[in-house]
Amino acid sequence: MTISIAQLVLDLVRIPSVSGEEAEIASFVESYLKKVCPKAWVKSGDNRVVVALGFNPEEKIPPFTVLAGHLDTVPFNHHPDPEIVGEELIGLGSTDMKGGLGVMLALAEVHAKESLKPTVLVFYDSEEVAYEKNGLRPLLGDHLWLGDAELAVLMEPTGNTIELGCLGTMHGLITFEGVAAHSARPWMGENAIHMAGEFLTKLAAYPIRDVAFGDIVYREVLNATMARGGVSKNVIPDRFEINLNFRFAPDRNGEQATGFLREFLPENATLQVSDIAPSASPSLESPAIQSFCALPGLEIRAKQAWTDVAQFTAMGVPALNFGPGIPELAHRRDESIPVANLEQSYEVLLKFLRPS
């Protein structure tokens, strides 16, 4: 099986699918599914594909698991011919997350041949861009019955570690406004860059906040990521902007995180919040989560970033991240995935989906 999943992943990696251009890969996925499980219920459109395996959601909805993955990649940053070299499959999107997509397609093939638990596969577009464009959002709106799932597994690369919940993320643009003047007569103006000193010192001193849910620990962090000010070397700057990225722990929702930022805001500045993506708690009380975490030999930890588990969690579906691929290799020029990762992911999910 390993070789054929790897070949399938290689086929997927060979189809360019930068965010916004997922038509070809969505079509490939749909055709593949119609070939390997011709009786399955399939809905597609807008570069999204939903497949129900083992049941027809228009007739009866039994307890079921969702496996979900995004079809898009970050923009091309390098363009080698994808290939398998030794134990590695090399190419853009191999780790994030066409490895996971290949495992999903391989499981569909098994589903057609033997009796597994009812499963829904969800393929969607535009995950690697702003949250407003995320393709899973309208997909979930079109298939509200997915809110009845017992568990959603987001097949983001985790190196086959179980990563529970996720951090929320938002951006806050802090603007200091001064008054321009000739730089030889600064007392005629007010230097907006100078105004930011105390705030940056406060920010540098602001501690990481560790938030534990049982053994699962999230690290809430707040950082300036961009800064811009001044129009000319000879002019007192009348504007200085700092972009803050707030990665907030699952004990705060987006509204609470915004409230925190407003309190953190210095008195001499304004704040504009954007790109709020919600956090997700680890759902440790969920029987399906407990059951998945009880699978032997798997590490369990917090997801120290934002992923689409937040969208399932917001719908009331317990969700976790579990997928093949090395997170540190995602978005890199030399992105690759160990072939052995694919086999392990496939075996774990097959064990979970086999009736006990």
Add this chain to the structure above:
Amino acid sequence: MTISIAQLVLDLVRIPSVSGEEAEIASFVESYLKKVCPKAWVKSGDNRVVVALGFNPEEKIPPFTVLAGHLDTVPFNHHPDPEIVGEELIGLGSTDMKGGLGVMLALAEVHAKESLKPTVLVFYDSEEVAYEKNGLRPLLGDHLWLGDAELAVLMEPTGNTIELGCLGTMHGLITFEGVAAHSARPWMGENAIHMAGEFLTKLAAYPIRDVAFGDIVYREVLNATMARGGVSKNVIPDRFEINLNFRFAPDRNGEQATGFLREFLPENATLQVSDIAPSASPSLESPAIQSFCALPGLEIRAKQAWTDVAQFTAMGVPALNFGPGIPELAHRRDESIPVANLEQSYEVLLKFLRPS
């Protein structure tokens, strides 16, 4: 006389002469001088013109005064038809400093008709750009005899106030270097923007240093004028750059000012100094300066900016700024000059140049 100077200034304003494109105005100035004082010694080339009035520097050099002005303007920021409306002459370069150039040309015409003190007029290019490009530098190198002048009057717009000496200016690029990381895992990197907080606070608190030469007071000021850091909203920034503009008082030379900046540099950053333009002391001990300052009805103060007086001072020539035009209107879209300013400037200089 007023009307004809104003007409002359209008002709000059109508000739576009953005820095680097002074050929047409240099040619106009040279032709005008050859017409109104056909016997004068003239040297020109590279958009620079030097005219000796009342003597031939190749034969004998008597005590003499230099009047100097730059031919260039800042880039077009607005493009109305220059015109005289009521008491104002409107157009790019009218105040900075074609008003002064018109007064110089009018004085050349008088020089040809009556006996005035020996005078040299110096017209040059590229003052409104980096100091390295300044056209006065090579001109002084080609005419070392100008170093024997008793006084140099820079006809920069001062509203016909005497402005003595000038501040020096330099730029220092302060760079904080950190380590990039995913913004959800900032502890894997080091935030370069956060590193700058204490330095900006120190900079905001750094006081204006008033430096007095008799009644002439310069204000030494140090300001961040530009700041840039970060490559993406989701990445811990590994670089943050701040441009400092140091306007140093005439009690420091460029080397001392650089030394000060190096001491002011925070320990966690590097400094790259550029664009050093020297300061100039007010030369209060010079008889020619004293004589000019004794002219009735003129205010006297420090030049709170850099001008080319520094170049004459460095050659050992006492120099001051005195010209028509409103400094606050320089470089503005609505630049203009009061016509009465031209007349006053002309009358003052004529009084100074008439034999006592």
